[in-house]
Amino acid sequence: MVDEDDRQVTAWALAAGRGDPVALAAFVRATQPQTWRFLRHLLASAETDDLVQETYLRAIRGLPRFAGRSTARTWLFGIARRVAADHLRSTARRPTTVALDAWDPPAAARFENTVVLDALLRQLPAERREAFVATQILGLSYAEAAQVCDCPVGTIRSRVARAREGLMAALEERSGATVRAG
Incomplete structure (x- = not known):
């Protein structure tokens, strides 16, 4: 819509x-x-x-x-x-x-979260990162992200799900604790 x-x-x-x-x-x-x-x-x-x-x-x-x-x-x-x-x-x-x-860091209050997010996103394969950023950060619908990424909607859904799994695993590994999805 x-x-x-x-x-x-x-x-x-x-x-x-x-x-x-x-x-x-x-x-x-x-x-x-x-x-x-x-x-x-x-x-x-x-x-x-x-x-x-x-x-x-x-x-x-x-x-x-x-x-x-x-x-x-x-x-x-x-x-x-x-x-x-x-x-x-x-x-x-x-x-x-x-x-x-030449490096211009984000505002101090958000600096650590931005660094962590960027590091975690860089660990994802490019296709999963594109799908995740398009849908979860920019708020595009899965259909819009599919057009942007030039692939079927089901592929976007799969890439986003796998990206979430990868990010959660990376967060768990980084923190040494179990992170639960909400």
């Missing part, structure tokens, strides 16, 4: 595809925080801002062809997923270094 917010974002994307600059600005403002979070959780990269920018560059080039067969948010996350995959392929070919002064 598409909610009113997704309808509005999709309407802005369609209008932007027809050349409306105000609609384009509204589309970017409405989707940028979730797009950043999606890429940050997929890659845990210091280059998240650059990857978000690349996502929007590709999306803006594709807006004239966006037909609204899915929500604009789902379409955009599909583009972000491909940007992430391209980034992983390119970084696998070359070593990288990051200066410590």
